[in-house]
Amino acid sequence: MKYSSVKCLRLICNLLFLLTVSVQAETNNIFLNSVQGKFKHMPESKLEQRLLKEYGSLWINNNSVLLPNLLIFPSETETLNYQNKLKLAKFSSTCALQEPAFKALQKAQQIAQSQKLSVSQRGTDSCLRSYKTTQDLWLSRVKPNLDYYVQNGKISTATANQIKNLKTPSQIEAILKLEQEKNLSFDKYRQGSILNSVAAPGSSQHLTGLAFDLAEFNNPQVRKIMNQCGWWQTVKNDLPHFTYLGLQYESDLQKSGLKQFKQAGFTFWIPNF
Numbered sequence: 516m517k518y519s520s521v522k523c524l525r526l527i528c529n530l531l532f533l534l535t536v537s538v539q540a541e542t543n544n545i546f547l548n549s550v551q552g553k554f555k556h557m558p559e560s561k562l563e564q565r566l567l568k569e570y571g572s573l574w575i576n577n578n579s580v581l582l583p584n585l586l587i588f589p590s591e592t593e594t595l596n597y598q599n600k601l602k603l604a605k606f607s608s609t610c611a612l613q614e615p616a617f618k619a620l621q622k623a624q625q626i627a628q629s630q631k632l633s634v635s636q637r638g639t640d641s642c643l644r645s646y647k648t649t650q651d652l653w654l655s656r657v658k659p660n661l662d663y664y665v666q667n668g669k670i671s672t673a674t675a676n677q678i679k680n681l682k683t684p685s686q687i688e689a690i691l692k693l694e695q696e697k698n699l700s701f702d703k704y705r706q707g708s709i710l711n712s713v714a715a716p717g718s719s720q721h722l723t724g725l726a727f728d729l730a731e732f733n734n735p736q737v738r739k740i741m742n743q744c745g746w747w748q749t750v751k752n753d754l755p756h757f758t759y760l761g762l763q764y765e766s767d768l769q770k771s772g773l774k775q776f777k778q779a780g781f782t783f784w785i786p787n788f
């Protein structure tokens with residue numbers, strides 16, 4: 516065999532080896548294993564992978580709650596089909612949560628009160644949200660930022676208008692592409708990704724009744740009580756946002772495939788894959 520053919524064969528073998536290792540790594544991943552089977556199809560597209568990394572911790576929940584079997588609701592109708600099946604309980608007149616999440620939050624409130632602390636909702640949209648609310652929140656970042664970048668000559672008016680007119684899933688992809696390729700920021704203060712500021716419409720954990728925005732998020736004692744009751748911070752940089760995971764100990768979060776991400780004294784539990 517010629518030297519070049521041997522070299523070529525070796526290259527093919529190396530590539531095959533790398534491919535096998537990466538496939539094995541994926542199937543052996545604790546997080547992916549613990550969420551597999553909960554989705555209609557495993558999230559595969561670039562957008563789905565990104566959303567799974569940003570908001571996916573929710574799906575480790577095994578605590579008799581109803582999880583969506585898709586990562587992003589494509590429309591209001593699909594969202595309502597899911598939300599109509601939920602067993603909800605009211606924490607307040609403006610705060611509905613799935614029953615187990617509600618009970619855990621009520622417990623956190625009682626423990627807090629016994630320590631002269633409090634657990635309360637941050638605003639009127641701190642709990643279950645409608646698809647429309649998540650869409651309005653998304654557009655409240657997208658539209659002003661597109662206008663800002665047109666004024667500053669970063670994108671053309673035509674591009675901005677075209678993106679404004681896209682249907683939601685395509686608009687999400689277009690905005691994330693602009694952030695990545697043109698290094699633009701679409702969060703409120705143009706300092707980071709839009710996904711750290713608002714969820715892509717249809718993908719917010721608030722659509723599930725398993726998320727709660729806590730007013731007292733700055734108090735470490737209150738955060739500890741929330742954790743003891745199964746509520747954890749799972750979305751990087753979203754400080755008031757807590758997710759009901761139904762697990763009490765950090766070791767159990769690790770066993771389910773989450774990892775710690777620490778920032779400015781806060782600990783977020785994010786998917787480890």
Ligand SMILES: [Zn+2]
Binds near residue numbers: 728755
């Ligand atoms: Zn939130």
